[in-house]
Each structure stands twice: as structure tokens, then as C-alpha cells.
Amino acid sequence: MDDDCKRRFLELKAKRTHRFIIYKIDEKKKMVVVEQVGEPVLNYDDFAASLPANECRYAIFDYDFVTEENCQKSKIFFIAWYVSFLTAVCPGWLVMCLAFMAEIAMCVCEGPLIRRA
Numbered sequence: 001m002d003d004d005c006k007r008r009f010l011e012l013k014a015k016r017t018h019r020f021i022i023y024k025i026d027e028k029k030k031m032v033v034v035e036q037v038g039e040p041v042l043n044y045d046d047f048a049a050s051l052p053a054n055e056c057r058y059a060i061f062d063y064d065f066v067t068e069e070n071c072q073k074s075k076i077f078f079i080a081w082y083v084s085f086l087t088a089v090c091p092g093w094l095v096m097c098l099a100f101m102a103e104i105a106m107c108v109c110e111g112p113l114i115r116r117a
Contacts, residue, residue: 002026002033012062013076016040020047023058032058057081 005023012018020038025031035057036050047061059079067073 002029002031004034005032008034008037009060012060016062016074018062019043020050020059020061022050023060024055051081 005021008018008021012021017040018037019040019042021034022036022038023032024035026033038047038050044061044063047059051057051059059081061077061079063075063077065073065075
């Protein structure tokens with residue numbers, strides 16, 4: 001995993017300087033790199049529109065919400081974005097790498113992340 005991946009995540013977590021971070025696997029470098037960073041003013045629809053239809057990605061999304069008690073809260077989500085025909089279009093090493101890198105990303109992020117299947 002590229003050092004910039006963790007740095008950008010820590011910026012999002014500690015300083016709230018990003019709404020989301022999208023990661024991809026760079027096939028030449030054979031590592032996860034930052035593909036796109038979303039500004040704090042963007043929302044979930046902007047994030048969803050940034051994900052490619054035919055490629056796999058990892059993402060961190062900082063979700064703001066208000067509780068029933070009218071308290072402003074935030075949750076950070078780790079998202080593994082897989083296309084349905086993954087095994088048909090990706091070489092075997094990349095499929096294994098995608099699964100493995102998701103586990104590594106969860107460890108590197110160090111903190112309260114909610115994993116959604």
C-alpha cells in the first residue's frame with residue numbers, strides 16, 4: 001500500500017479535510033494507490049458517481065448525520081466496490097489481491113470503521 005493512502009486517511013479521520021477517498025490497485029506498481037479525494041462539501045451522490053461501473057475500487061466515506069437527540073455525528077465507512085463480473089475480467093492474481101488488500105486496508109486504517117458487505 002502506497003504511503004499516501006494512509007496519510008490521506010489520517011487527514012480525513014483527524015482533520016475532516018476530505019469527504020471521501022477512492023483507492024485503486026495500480027497494476028504496474030502492484031499496490032494500492034489514491035485515485036481520487038473528495039472535498040468536504042461533496043455528498044454521497046457525488047461519491048457514488050465517482051465510482052467506476054466496470055472496475056473495482058476501495059473507498060473511505062465520511063458520513064455526517066444528526067441523531068434523534070439532534071446531535072451532529074459522523075461515521076467513517078470502508079467500502080469495497082466490486083463489479084459483478086469480477087472473476088471474468090480480472091486475472092486470478094488481481095482477484096486475490098483485491099480481497100487481500102481489503103483486509104490490509106482495514107488494519108492500516110487503525111480506528112473505528114464499519115465494514116459493510
